[in-house]
Amino acid sequence: MLKNLFKFQIFLSLLSLFACSDDKTSGVTVEDNALADVESSSSESFSSNSESSSSEHVDDVVVVVNKGDLWNGSAGEYKVNTKNENTGYWFSWGDDASGGTSQILYPIPMGNEYSESSLDPVIDYCEGLCGNVVFGNTSNPEAGLGFSVANEGETVDISSWGGICVTYISDSDLHIYLESELGDKSDLSSMPQVRFAGLTRSDSSVTINILDSMSSITKCAKWSDFVVYKDNVLVRSGDEDAKKANAIIFKFYGTSGERSAFNIKSIGSFNDSLTGTN
Secondary structure, three states: OHHHHHHHHHHHHHHHHHHHOOOOOOOOOOOOOOOOOOOOOHHHHHHHHHHOOEEEEEOOEEEEEOOOOOEEHHHOOOEOOOOOOOOOEEEEEOOHHHOOOOEEEOOOOOOOOOOOOOOHHHHHHHOOEEEEEEOOOOOOOEEEEEEEOOOOOOOEOOHHHOEEEEEEEEOOOEEEEEEEOOOOOOOHHHOOEEEEOOOOOOOOOOOHHHHHHOOOEEEEEEHHHOEEEEOOEEEEEOOOHHHHEEEEEEEEEOOOOOEEEEEEEEEEOOOOOOOEOO
């Protein structure tokens, strides 16, 4: 009897050990990362994220913050961690304001008990944020996604992020804009931007089903990589905009009548081990 009790206690100890070691590593996902210029292994990247952890005091409670862990769709997170309960929620937009018909079609209906436009159900379904961009019959069709980082009429300093990392799958280029009070909200070209290339170029009949056979990649850019050009002359980089930020905007470009598929899996602050914007 004592012998069996002793074995049972050892078994419980092992269960406790495995439970403690099963914590998910925070930071930008690099597993199954197809980005060729990531030279370090997944284990090295996870180690880097762990070493870059910092602590901050919130109501006298020390919270460990791992850089690169701002939003993880597969974890069922509905908002980006902006440290503000009123911001960080995803929204989608089209070119209807300029008379266009471009839009994002999601695989399931939007909406929850609080808002008909909530993307919570889509995030649950996609384990990220996925859909089809349908480009309408306009000369420059466009549509996209975004999330605010500041309350309406205010700005916030997100320079401490260092930049942004995005883990995604997309068959078209992903253009990311840093919206701030330094630019014109009605004109994306006045905002610093960076381009993350699509993984492949498909025909106009592509649907989100193609994403099932594709591996996500992670690409990163510093705020200084975000640039504004006018008449082929550099106006400014995003370093100053990051100090007076309003929102992060994702834009898809296409040709009238085309269709594009995407799935954004996670968002993180800049991580040196995951560089590349080509």
